[in-house]
Amino acid sequence: KKSFLDRTPQDKVTLESFFKSESDLRLATGALYGTPWFDFNDKSILVLGDAMAGNLSRTNFVSYSTFAVNSSDARINEAWRSLYKIIAYCNLNIIYITQNTDPSVSAIAKNNAIGELRFLRGTSYFYLVQYFGEVPIITDNRTLAEQPQVNKHLVKDVYRFIIEDLKFASQNLRTVIDKGRVNKWSAEGMLAKIYLTRSGLKDNGTGTGTGQRDVALLDSAKKYAGDVCNNSGLKLLPSYADLFKIENNNNEESLFALQFIASPNSYGLGNSTQGYYAAEGKLTNAGDGYGAANTPSIDIYNKYDVKDLRRKATFMQNGDFYPELLKKDGGYRVTDERPHVKKYVVGTNEDNPGQVYSLSTSSAAYMLRLADVYLIYVEAILGNSPTTSDADALKYYNLVRARAGLDLKTLPVSKADVLVDRQLELAIEGQYWFDLLREHDINPAQTISKIGAQNRGRLTFNSATNVRVNEDQFSTPTDASFKLPYPLADLTTNPLLSQPAVPYYK
């Protein structure tokens, strides 16, 4: 019987009355593709993934492009807390769905939901371990109330945990496309990337340093990437530039993307990337467009072939014309002596009705797409050789190149070429830093000198003559630069982060 003192919430649903149907499970998992990721997507992902990696010039984010990031940096704090927030939501939902789902819900549906959560959790840990190395593995956030201070865990255990999550996901997620959500192919693609990264690490968490990767792990990477390439039936979107238009959110090529919804008033629901990267206010007409200082590095610019369609889709330069931007003016003609970011710049609310507000667009943000998996597959086939004559490698590499408008390569496929294409294909998607990291694991000295040789300066096209002028700038990282410092806030509250990592698996 209900007593005078029983006052359960009337504007929330309690756990006891939730998870009664598959639709309830979907409501809980669907909420974790968007706004909980906001703080990560807001600034951190591109600053860490592109500015630090040298895709952007040193004009902005100087402490990143000069490898002088300290623990009080806000971007580190945002990445850390946002990824751990995803983990918290996933952890608790995994526990509750496991324990509280009504028996009428099918095991397939229940495992699919847990698969989604374990995909999101494993992926978050994958980002964390790449940025920070040893991190605490937390699986039940309720225990932190009792013991807030936790040890960080060994890198090999973090990877083992991640792989277990993604394996569960790949075995339990459905194969059918469920727009905006992850499926079996998403999990296999991510798993391939994880195996490829793990293959360059020793069990003590440092890179092999020998130029060699673990063959068994490489085979796993190859197996999962190959399954996606050969058996998923998925295809690349024909036009590279179309990938970043709002109308193509969650197209066939998208394996995992953050889901945003433009909102004029609710902070944190939308994708803020356009607001920070659009070169001028006119482009967005939303009171944002803070991107004047964000220009491409000379390094990446030098790598674009003149035929490469990806350049114009990634960076806008003087003279470029974009019919999809500022449609009411008949399109946008760039008149700016410096190139700026185009990717994720979608224009005004008039160009995209209801989809653009200040620091808020509806662009889904790619975390994993098919082209990335193609190139992972090629990299896994290459394995420990500088070149390969594998037909699959050539096929998938050329699928990516063909779409970019480039000449097709012939056998053998070289790893050096593939890495350049990865940089260009995935620029301004927060991924290049991880490629450098993966290379540094196996070839530290070579990677440091490669980065040291990257021209991180900016370039200018003379407005009258269109002659290009470079302002050269170089920065050389050290081995220590390949791990970011833990955020000061948590170093302060948890001295154990400064202590050696402990095993997670006993």
Place this chain on the structure above:
Amino acid sequence: QAVQKTVRGKVTSSDNIKDAIPGVSISLKGKKTQLAITDGTGNFVVKVATGDVLVFSYIGAEAKEVTVGSQDVINVSLVTSINKLDEVVVVGYGTALRKDLTGSVSSIRADDIAKSAATTFDQALQGRVAGVVINTNSGQPGGGISVQIRGVSTLGGNQEPLYVVDGVFYGGDVNGAIYTGGSPGTNPLATISPSDIESIDILKDASATAIYGSQASNGVVIVTTKKGKSGPPKVSIDASYGIQQLPKYLPVMELPEYAAFRNVRDVLNGAVPNPLFADPSVLGPGTNWQKAIFGTAPVENYNLSVNGGDGRTTYILNAGYLSQDGIAVKSDFKRYNVRLNVETKATTWLKLSANISGNRINENINNQDGNLVQLAIRQSPDIAVVNPDGSYGGPSSPLFTLTNPFALTEINTNTRTRSEVYGSAFADITFLKDFVLRNEIAVNYNFGQIEQFEPAYQFGQFPKTNSFGRRGTTAYNNNTFRTYLTYNHTFASKYKLNGTLGHESRLNTSSFVDATATGYFQTTNSELNLGDPAKATSTSGKSQQAIDSYYGRFNFTYNDKYTLTSTVRYDGSSKFSPDNRWNFTYAVALAYRLKQENFLKSVDFISDLKLRVGYGLVNNQNIADYVYGTSYRTTQTALGLGVLLDNVPNPDAKWETTKSSNVGIDASFFKDRLQFTVDAYYKNTDNLLNSLSLPLYSGTTPQDQFTVAKLNAPTKNIGSIVNKGIEFSVNATNIKTKNFSWTTNITLSRNLNKVTSLITENTNLPQYLGTDIVQQVAVGRSIGEFYGYIADGVFKDGADLTNSANQGTIGVNGVWVGDIKFRDINGDKVIDSKDLTYLGSPLPKFQYGFTNTFKYKAFDLTVFFNGNYGNKIFNQLKRTNEDLQSGFGLLQSVNDYARIGLKDPSGSATDINNVYITNPNTTVPRISTSTLNGNNRVSSRYIENGSYLRLKNLVLGYSVPFKIVQKVKLGYLRVYGNVTNLFTITDYTGYDPEVGSRFQNAQSAGVDNGRYPSSRTYTFGIYAGF
């Protein structure tokens, strides 16, 4: 020769001439027979003979003797306030005589309140009660306050005492932080007009508060409104008019200084200087935005009261109006209130009473904290408030610039309206001699409305492209039902017994509806239907809290010498899971009046001496609802509706308990001319309930903080806090002659706060400002101590830089001469998180108030000082506006930035051995394109001394002589002038050292983030009546 004659006269109170005293007994000296008694207006008629000595006596007043001479009129003024022994004190579910009190209770009376010319009653309390700390969190009219009684004994969001107004638990669970959809919280107590208040009794120790058990751990403030007195109708009028102004403007750069600074910075940074700044000397002073948004503002206050009654029924009707404009333009506060209190002795065994009050508050909070005030300090001086063509000024670029704060006050709307009905009604049934059964209902219904509109605009090049409108309503209902039985009997005229036994149940319900629109096609009207329906949003919410309680109190007094009080209460709260729901409160206290001992009876200079000791346990349940369970809330997602986990649950959360002991002495000397009270206490709070501030990897955020996609942290019993302290109050009548008197009142409180345990030994609870930790709660320290680096000035030269601990890569774009040098606490030659340390406490070491009142004939002068000593303030305004990389206006202190000189002028500026600082004692770093030094990290650079001494009130009054007053048919007339906050002596460089706390939470106390400053007010007013 004695002449028989008839003498008339009037008896009034010496402290408040408004109050004629009815019921004064008049007798002849040496005889017991009463000759007469004053009527309802204090008038009397007696037949006497010349030479007779009349004795005027009245409970609670000093008896006065007057010898009858030739006069036919004898007006007598009785001193009513000095002897407090017979004062009636409200103790919760009953009253007690002060002489019988065993607990620590401080009281404020109507005339103290009248003296302070306060617009809300908390202002009348400030600095006047020992052990009670009141901080204004915002100087906005009707703005939020925080009240702490005997230190901070809880960590949760609510550290405020329980307010009980005529039996109504006021404002509800979070003291009426009634949802108004805005920040800062408005002051729920602002709906009470100070003129309506008869007394405020503050229960401080456990033996006093235990009767309120469930919510008493922060102390209890009982407010009793005025009641009618029998007699013909008496009318009184209060009216005042005042002018408020900002006492101090922050020194910001004027345009020539700003231009010169920007030129230097642009050259150093290799940027092109602004051509308009080419010659700073020809520039005018530019815009001081503070002067644009702060101005002189009026405050008006009117109260009218009628009271009267007969032997059976008494009534009082009060009506009041307050209109206060804020010193920041477009902020104001209007209060309308009506109150009717009626009491009737229906039959010999039945007494009925009803107190009903209706209030309405209209607030304009357009110009509120953390918003326009900060903007006004930050905006650059080179932008005009209004352009010559009449348009609003704005920056010349849309990006990396700030909007026009003055224009926003003009075009935006942000109002709150509250309508409130509250009151109580009871029936006292004396069904048997000495037994009274009270049945009481107390209710509070509060309805709020929110109207907000921000049209799209363009100021200069600064656009706001989305208009925004909001409408909201809030409803709050609090119903309390109580039944209690009181037994009162004196046996053998020595053994006084008093017992109370009762039950109470309370239910709060609050709900809101909130709707927004955007995409308005015009800027005149703001109703939501004029916006774009496709982007409109709506939401609503509802919550309930219930408490059920049983209580009893037993009082026994022997021979006026010993009094024993014991209290027990048993509470159940909906906040806890069924297993942890019910909890006991208890207290026991003893008072011993030494004066009643024979050896002191003959000691004349001691008028009274009483010793009090008490011990008890009280509880606290002030946490968010349903934290013991798990709930989900809805959220918008691109995939359609989403449901997001709301909190990390803790089914084990249980009541927070505070055990406290109190020892007090009340003493008075020289016929009560000197009164002295001292109390020492020790409070130990266990099972502190708090929404945990966990490390970031928990993914959770405490209940009171904002973040995107928030997962509420678990609420948990996490540790213990000890508060110990000592409080003094002294009342002294220094001089008292026929025409002149001088009285002094001093209060002094010292509280030591210490966290004695947290979940685990090394746990610290951080308090964030953005992503930075500024404060921490740690074992062995007081709550919310500041935490950061110690700044040791700037690096003076290359040797200083290379010999100091490593702060990062040395270089012009790294760490360089002129950057802030941080102290290497652990001596490892590296500055990192191990060098963070505690930088001081926002809690004062002691607080004081002293009032001197002088009376000369009809003139009176009250001078009231108050202050804090020994607290620190984190000046976040300085941190924001002393940041050399800022593109906006800056504080004048920036002019002293570290200037880099070259030892060899022809040498390199990048040679570390060739550079030095020409003003090495500065605390402001160098100008740089990019420094990797983190010059503005949280450090002692922003910690300032918060001690202050303030002339809080200066009142000069004149009571017009009765002879004159009579001619205009008035009973009395007093005129006065009052200055509030006349001056403040402090080293603090911000607006006001009385900073308060950001979330009404001691963990975040003492951070000055640009709160709305308190005003200086000049008031002129009258009291009149007949």
